[in-house]
Amino acid sequence: MIATTHPQGWLLGGVLLGSLLLLTGGCGGGGPTQEVIDEQRLKPLVLLYGMYPASNGGRQPANEADLKKYVATRQDLLDRFRTTADQIFLSPRDGKPYKIYYGLPDGYDGVMIHEQEGKNGLRLVGYFRGGVATLPDEEFAKLKLPGK
Secondary structure, three states: OOOOOOOOOOHHHHHHHHHHHHHHOOOOOOOOOOOHHHHHHHHHHHHHHHHHHHHHHOOOOOHHHHHHHHHOOHHHHHHHOOOOHHHHHHHOOOOOOOOOOOOOOOOOOOOEOOOOOOOEEEEEEEEOOOOOEEEEEHHHOOOOOOOO
């Protein structure tokens, strides 16, 4: 069950449902592209980061230890996304831990997670409102990242 006490709880629930549909076959057709598959690998971490406040008094995770502890409590979602509490923090494309921003201010809706290097000039980016995108390095370089 997804808590809806967080203002974006309904949004996170919808994003989670859509993500699960994509992972389990979705709407048919020729199958997902590699870009969609790659984005779906980051989606669970983005969703769990976004769900954290609903279980923690409305607070964002202060650091990696806080987020990892929470992720470990959500084995149900890890199982649905076919990942583990360790794998979820690593990009399968560049083999490095995702860069995750903590202590974001209330109302922030920009980038909160991204690949450190990416692959073939493309980088996966996770946004606070639950979206995930693949951006060319040139476009990524133009983003206003937290603390930048």
